Amino acid sequence: MRDEVERFYNKIEEILEEDGKGDTNSIILGEWNSVVGEESYKNIVGSHGLGRRNHRGQMLIDFCERSGLIVTNTWFKKPNRRLYTWKAPGDWSRHQLDYILVKHRFRNSVKDVQTLPGADIDSDHTLLVAKFRIRLKKIIKFQKSKPRWDLEKLTLKDKECRIPQKKNSVQLNVKVRMLKCSGTI
Numbered sequence: 001m002r003d004e005v006e007r008f009y010n011k012i013e014e015i016l017e018e019d020g021k022g023d024t025n026s027i028i029l030g031e032w033n034s035v036v037g038e039e040s041y042k043n044i045v046g047s048h049g050l051g052r053r054n055h056r057g058q059m060l061i062d063f064c065e066r067s068g069l070i071v072t073n074t075w076f077k078k079p080n081r082r083l084y085t086w087k088a089p090g091d092w093s094r095h096q097l098d099y100i101l102v103k104h105r106f107r108n109s110v111k112d113v114q115t116l117p118g119a120d121i122d123s124d125h126t127l128l129v130a131k132f133r134i135r136l137k138k139i140i141k142f143q144k145s146k147p148r149w150d151l152e153k154l155t156l157k158d159k160e161c162r163i164p165q166k167k168n169s170v171q172l173n174v175k176v177r178m179l180k181c182s183g184t185i
Contacts, residue, residue: 005056009063016067025109025134028069028101031085031125034060035095036071043104046075050083050096060099069101072113072130082114086125098128109133 012028019026034056040047044064049071053061064071073083073096084094100113112131119127 002059005059009059012063013067025106026103027130027132029099029128029130031098032056032060033097034099035097036061036074036099040074043070043107045071048077048083049074050080050094064101068104070104070107072100072102072107072110073098073128075107075110076113078114081117084117084126085115085128089124098125100128100130109135 016026035051035054036045036049036057037051037053038047038049039045039053041061042065044061060071063069080094083096085098086095088094100110102110109132110130111133113128115126115128117126121127
């Protein structure tokens with residue numbers, strides 16, 4: 001069983017390597033059948049998990065550490081009913097087994113993660129929902145360059161302008177400096 005889990009993690013690592021080191025915001029979610037627990041670990045697991053960490057939970061944390069991922073479910077303080085993702089048959093115990101993982105670089109794009117226990121889905125798991133804020137960079141297409149002025153062809157000319165005198169006003173003489181372009185652009 002342990003080898004099967006390791007092969008699964010290795011397959012995900014291969015896919016992440018194909019996507020590139022940091023340019024792609026990869027979101028990995030699923031039923032991991034592991035408990036990472038309430039105890040925080042570096043910048044991978046937050047302190048708002050549910051339960052005690054088990055062996056498979058430690059394997060998931062090791063995988064996240066190698067791949068530069070974080071477990072988003074554990075970073076948001078929620079009541080326990082918004083944390084558990086699976087109810088055992090008979091409704092006796094509840095566990096957090098489903099997780100959403102994102103690259104550490106994109107951790108600030110995750111705004112909220114919680115479960116919706118009342119959602120009408122045909123499963124013994126509860127619906128896990130995450131809110132993301134994604135900013136898309138505006139791509140500016142190449143435009144034709146505007147013609148540039150030939151500064152050597154520019155000449156200065158002084159002109160005197162006389163502003164017409166109106167009733168009860170002062171006569172002003174203004175010197176205007178004009179740039180004149182000689183030749184073509």
